[in-house]
Amino acid sequence: MRLLRWLTVPALAGGILVCAQSQKSPQSGEAIYKQKCGGCHGLDGKADTTIGKQWKMRDLTSPEVQKQTDSDLxxxxxxxxxxxxxxxxxxxxxxIQSVVAYIRELGKK
Ligand code: HEC
Structure with missing residues (x-):
């Protein structure tokens, strides 16, 4: 019985930690951007990627993109x-709002 308790406690705690993290990270603009957008736009937003070059994508940190309003983006x-x-x-x-905020952060770098 005692052994069982020692095994379940860390397992439970680990489960809670993993849950809390997976709930938090998809909400963070940075995490979403890296996961869903970085492949095309580049992790730094500069579109320095194969796809970015092929499609002549604009640098998200450039004035042309940054001057657009939040609702445009x-x-x-x-x-x-x-x-x-x-x-x-x-x-x-x-x-989407948190990702827009992250694009603004990239623009400041
Ligand atoms: C499959 C590749 C691809 C992915 C993935 C992608 N984009 Fe794009 N994105 C593009 C292309 C291509 C354009 C340029 C479209 C055009 O104007 O022809 C663009 C344009 C944009 C623009 C407008 C910039 C401008 O030129 O005015 C924003 C903002 C943007 N993307 C944000 C994002 C965000 C945020 C994500 C992730 C949620 C994302 N993109 C995912 C390919 C991609």
Whole structure:
């Protein structure tokens, strides 16, 4: 009995930790960006990737992109643009907002 308790306690604690983390990370704009957007836009947003070059994508940190309003960027992400898929149904508006905030962060670097 005692042995069982020693085994279940860490297992439970680990489970709670993993849950808390997986609940938190998809909400973070940075995590979403790295997971879903970095492959095309590059982790730094500069589109220095094979796809980025092939499609002549703009650098997300450039003034042309940064001068657009949050709602312009939100619309591009939600509805897609050119080769870019629409993310409205995949992410939902809250997560799109946090990704827009992260694009602003990238622009400051
Ligand atoms: C399959 C590759 C691909 C993925 C994945 C992708 N994008 Fe894009 N994205 C593009 C392309 C291509 C464009 C340029 C579209 C055009 O104007 O022709 C673009 C344009 C944009 C723009 C508008 C920038 C501008 O040029 O004005 C924003 C903002 C953007 N993407 C954000 C994101 C975010 C945030 C994600 C992740 C949720 C993402 N993208 C995922 C390919 C991608």
């Amino acid at each position: 939100t619309r591009a992400i939600a509805n897609g643009r050119g080769h870019m898929p629409a993310y409205e149904l995949i992410l939902g508006s809250e997560r």
